[in-house]
Amino acid sequence: MNSTLGLWRWLFQRITAILLVVLLAIHIITLHFSHQEFNFKSVVERIQSNYSWVIFYGLFLVVGLWHGLNGVYQVIEDYKPSKGFKNFLIFILWLGGIVLFVWGLRVLLSWWKFTV
Ligand code: HEM
Numbered sequence: 576m577n578s579t580l581g582l583w584r585w586l587f588q589r590i591t592a593i594l595l596v597v598l599l600a601i602h603i604i605t606l607h608f609s610h611q612e613f614n615f616k617s618v619v620e621r622i623q624s625n626y627s628w629v630i631f632y633g634l635f636l637v638v639g640l641w642h643g644l645n646g647v648y649q650v651i652e653d654y655k656p657s658k659g660f661k662n663f664l665i666f667i668l669w670l671g672g673i674v675l676f677v678w679g680l681r682v683l684l685s686w687w688k689f690t691v
Pocket of ligand 1: 588590592595599643644645647649671
């Protein structure tokens with residue numbers, strides 16, 4: 576692994592960890608500690624009330640995926656697999672990441688357009 580790239584990955588693992596704490600705190604405070612009613616309708620209405628929520632959860636999705644998958648990549652590197660096996664695992668990570676991203680985005684956009 577190119578050491579400059581390795582340094583960026585290391586740094587981004589920490590940056591995304593901090594972002595996750597912030598995003599998670601906002602999510603928990605607005606959903607679980609607000610004294611508003613909490614049901615399917617209120618969640619849909621909250622998401623649709625403002626573009627910012629779509630951007631917020633889109634960011635949460637990207638940051639969470641990047642952190643988790645980059646973390647798993649780090650674990651793979653620690654085990655020093657053969658080049659072929661490592662490339663295969665990287666392919667699986669990319670594939671999984673793309674599938675989960677598209678899936679997450681579809682869910683988010685379906686909430687955005689949902690009629691209650
Ligand atoms: C608020 C939530 C989270 C925080 C604060 C956090 C923090 C961190 C930090 C600081 C590291 C670097 C550890 C090191 O290199 O010594 C790390 C690694 C990692 N994180 Fe997270 N994380 C969070 C959520 C998650 C989630 C949701 C996942 C899974 C989807 C995840 C998966 C991983 C993995 C696989 C590693 C690599 C472990 C390793 O190198 O041995 N983390 N996390």
